[in-house]
Amino acid sequence: MIFKDKFFLVTQMNLTAKSPILPLTTDLQHAVDRFTPPSPLGFGSVMAPIMAKADYSDGHWSHVELKAYQPLTLDPACKSLHYGQQIFEGMKAYALADGRGALFRPLLNLRRLNESAARMAMPELPEALFMQALESLVYHLQPLIPRGRDESLYLRPLMLATDTGLSLKPATKYTFLVIASPSGAYFSSSKVTALIERQDCRAAPGGTGAYKVAGNYGAAIRADIKAARLGCQQTLWLDAVQKTYVEEFSGMNFFALVDGELWTPPLSDTILGGITRDCVMQIAGTMDIGVKEAPIHINDLIAAIKSGHCLELFACGTAAVVSPVHALAEQDGTVYDLPSLKPVDSISLKLRNYLIAVQTGEKAGPGDWLCPVSSN
Numbered sequence: 362m363i364f365k366d367k368f369f370l371v372t373q374m375n376l377t378a379k380s381p382i383l384p385l386t387t388d389l390q391h392a393v394d395r396f397t398p399p400s401p402l403g404f405g406s407v408m409a410p411i412m413a414k415a416d417y418s419d420g421h422w423s424h425v426e427l428k429a430y431q432p433l434t435l436d437p438a439c440k441s442l443h444y445g446q447q448i449f450e451g452m453k454a455y456a457l458a459d460g461r462g463a464l465f466r467p468l469l470n471l472r473r474l475n476e477s478a479a480r481m482a483m484p485e486l487p488e489a490l491f492m493q494a495l496e497s498l499v500y501h502l503q504p505l506i507p508r509g510r511d512e513s514l515y516l517r518p519l520m521l522a523t524d525t526g527l528s529l530k531p532a533t534k535y536t537f538l539v540i541a542s543p544s545g546a547y548f549s550s551s552k553v554t555a556l557i558e559r560q561d562c563r564a565a566p567g568g569t570g571a572y573k574v575a576g577n578y579g580a581a582i583r584a585d586i587k588a589a590r591l592g593c594q595q596t597l598w599l600d601a602v603q604k605t606y607v608e609e610f611s612g613m614n615f616f617a618l619v620d621g622e623l624w625t626p627p628l629s630d631t632i633l634g635g636i637t638r639d640c641v642m643q644i645a646g647t648m649d650i651g652v653k654e655a656p657i658h659i660n661d662l663i664a665a666i667k668s669g670h671c672l673e674l675f676a677c678g679t680a681a682v683v684s685p686v687h688a689l690a691e692q693d694g695t696v697y698d699l700p701s702l703k704p705v706d707s708i709s710l711k712l713r714n715y716l717i718a719v720q721t722g723e724k725a726g727p728g729d730w731l732c733p734v735s736s737n
């Protein structure tokens with residue numbers, strides 16, 4: 362419950378005073394003007410030519426700067442390379458009809474980044490710094506926000522320890538960056554099968570699973586490779602202790618539609634509190650769809666799929682939005698298929714379309730979710 366209450370409070374956050382948009386130098390403006398997106402765009406594969414950067418030392422953050430996108434110079438003994446003090450966020454800016462770019466619930470990402478920072482003994486970021494970095498970057502990259510179906514400007518804020526030294530102590534110097542990638546859909550395949558991972562675990566109680574810590578994702582790659590080898594596009598993680606309860610996908614939260622109700626596992630210290638998860642729950646409320654946050658035994662889920670009580674599964678996250686999952690699979694080749702629904706009957710597609718309409722400014726959301734970026 363503590364996580365639910367904490368997350369509920371987060372949804373009430375409002376922006377405080379706005380910091381000015383940082384100017385671009387002529388060289389950086391030229392770099393933006395010259396940028397030509399590849400075709401197809403892909404997801405996260407091409408980087409915008411500018412980034413935002415701030416450094417932390419002596420207990421203080423520097424001002425944010427806009428810079429040319431460029432490699433970092435890191436000492437080979439720098440602490441993030443050895444001890445993994447690296448955290449990040451995933452967000453998107455959307456193109457509005459009037460040409461402006463808009464962030465979506467950005468303070469929730471700040472809140473989660475600062476929770477990740479606290480867990481990893483890293484310094485928190487002030488709201489003004491975080492928002493100035495994002496708004497300045499998005500403002501100048503507005504012409505590069507793609508406008509096609511499923512396209513947006515994917516934003517990746519990240520923080521890493523930069524001090525040199527091999528002693529296992531918290532670093533005293535950090536770098537914060539925001540990089541941006543004009544991107545298309547996350548899943549290249551329209552059919553998604555998730556492999557139920559029954560050996561490895563993603564997150565253990567008391568560990569870092571509820572935070573966006575880089576190492577969580579590195580530790581999931583082996584299972585994702587196994588899944589891909591077996592023809593699956595995702596890994597469905599079970600709890601680390603009993604290997605029995607559904608937790609989430611490697612980078613997305615989990616929902617099942619059972620007897621007309623949405624089931625999702627309750628947040629805990631092993632599940633990332635997704636902002637999309639929160640949106641889906643609020644949108645479901647406006648559509649009179651009940652949501653049950655309760656532990657989901659994998660055997661109950663499989664039984665509900667086999668008996669036809671579970672009609673839909675979906676993954677949700679910033680990158681994947683709301684993506685239907687068409688089947689679950691076991692390592693021995695057993696597949697549990699979900700029925701093929703007509704698009705008009707699919708609740709996950711209704712939720713997805715609703716969310717995208719809010720993100721692109723076509724529809725008002727249940728909350729004040731969209732933050733258009735402007736120069737004043």
Ligand SMILES: Cc1ncc(COP(=O)(O)O)c(C=O)c1O
Nearest residue numbers: 612613614633635636637678679
């Ligand atoms: C492990 C994990 N779960 C869930 C999510 C979904 O979170 P959000 O909806 O905030 O993108 C993400 C993505 O950030 C993730 O990495």
